[in-house]
Amino acid sequence: MNLKVLVISDYRDTVSVRPEAELFIGLAREGVEVTVMTYGEAVYVEAFRSAGIKVIDFHPRHKFDKEEIRFIRHELTTGGYHVMHLFNGKAIVSGLRAARKLNVKVVLYRGYTGNIHWYDPTAYFKYLSPRVDKIFCIADATRDLIKRNRLFGKDKPVTITKGHNLEWYDGIEPAGLSELNLPNDAFIVTNVCNARPMKGISYLLRSASHISADLPIHYLLVGRNLDTPENRKIISGSPNRDKIHFLGFRKDVLNVVKASDAFVLSSLYGEATTKAVIEAMSLGICPLITDIPGNKGLVIHEECGLVFPSKDPKAIAEAILTVYHDPEKRRLFAKNARKQIDTNFNIKNTIRNTKLLYEELRDSLNS
Secondary structure, eight states, X not given: XXXXXXXXXXXXXXHHHHHHHHHHHHHHHTTOEEEEEEOTTOTTHHHHHHTTOEEEEOOOSSSSOHHHHHHHHHHHHHHTOSEEEEOSHHHHHHHHHHTTTOSOEEEEEEOBOOOOOTXXXXXXXXXXXTTOOEEEESSHHHHHHHHHHOSSOTTSEEEOOOOBOGXXXXXXXXXXXXXXXXXXXXXXEEEEOOOOGGGOHHHHHHHGGGSOTTSOEEEEEESTTOSOHHHHHHHHXXXXXXXXXXXXXXXXXXXHHHTOSEEEXXXXXXXXXXXXXXXXXXXXXXXXXXXXXXXXXXXXXXXSSEEEOSSOHHHHHHHHHHHHHOHHHHHHHHXXXXXXXHHHSBXXXXXXXXXXXXXXXXXXXXX
């Protein structure tokens, strides 16, 4: 019996959704009959169809719209699906209501650690709903959080890492960055994120004050809403304020990371296997990251990078200085980081483990 899966997700952003989209392309090549509901203008539509995936030009725009729920339910009742996999808030709320009393297994995706509480009534429309059969968590910390908050069905959250393929990064060249007028001996440290409290950017900026002004260490911050009066105030008294560069949103963000000597993550909480860190490691850039639970096991301390406490500007500076003063160690960390992704965060593993999960659910439908 062929395994039939309905996926509802948003595939309009090529870079951010690539691991997820490539998962379903890989499953289709493994013989899984995949149907994807997404926006018709999504960049992955052509790639999906080339892989034999049926694409339905639809994605819920609301959470409780009766017509949208009815549309999904009609597809479920006529499509003969074994599994429905839902990837975002609107898809989850609509999909769960559409699947009521239908003989289909429902899988939810969770890529964030936090904001799920047993006492929150809204959580029962999503991750704590009794209609959920499995929750696809990309980190153990996410899985454990959901387990703690589920009153029943604590076996429903499972960890499946979101895999990457090193070949996706092989053709990426370093950005020129001539507009920054960096010195030839500049040691470039990069952070990529959009401004959110959990990103810990204030601690990263304060770390520059713990680095001697004589050293050519430059910080590149890439992302939206980072160049703010608050952040400018933090660096105003730093001896290295002229070495902190806010680049804003960049379409060539991977090229910027490729031009770096190290990638620094200053996050405080919430994240689960940070994509920007995986990308840096895949590019062969040395990672320096905080010890948040969601990234446990991603960077092995003193083997493929450095891990330090969060909310500690001095610890950030010490990690940067360690790899600055020991280029041989930095190159070893960078080499091992790439190997870590290829071994433990590979898209092939994700495809295999996801298929096994789906098969287990299918086989339990009539048992």
